[in-house]
Amino acid sequence: MTRIGLFGGTFDPPHLGHMILAAEAFHSLSLDRIFWILTPQSPLKDERTISSVQQRRELVLAALQNVPEFELSQVDILREPPYYAVDTVKILKREYPGTDFVYLMGGDSLRDLPAWHDPNQFVQELSGLGVYRRPGSQPDLEILEKLCPGIKTKTTIFQAPQIEISAADIRQRIREGRPFRFFLPPEVYQLICAQNLYR
């Protein structure tokens, strides 16, 4: 069975924190590939402050162009909102029969899983959840197991380096004329400069 990791985000822009995390997941969870699922809009973020999906798509393609094990997935770009993760996984399972899908998320997201749309079904659809530690989050799998039976055995917690990089900080640095180059894959840096983005 092919094992594919699903890594969702707004990627505005994609940065080295994302790359390092995905590489660690790829290795620790023995994945064959990772699909980067670009979310047109996150229910948790103010969409007016987010760059266009076309612009972010170009940036993700630049970030991934020399990394064959990472691939941009258009699944959420090509459908209508709302972008519930449970539906994203259902569509991918139809498109890629015979594939094990492992959803990557931070411990903070796992803790908030009960607030997601249809969390029980979401967990049922998946082969596994790959959970990385984030500062200040200690999800309680016993509590989650009551809501989503099976989640405990499906969850693998893996260690990833804590890199203090966020897209919001990079955008602010660019606006303020502070250094930002070395937070990014070189291809993303070049594209941001060439197109004068985030000014």
Ligand code: ATP
């Ligand atoms: P923003 O700063 O705009 O909120 P972000 O940098 O957190 O964005 P997202 O696109 O929202 O980027 O992140 C996608 C996924 O990557 C999320 O699951 C998030 O937890 C994770 N992530 C973001 N930054 C890091 C980092 N430095 N190290 C590890 N994981 C990260």
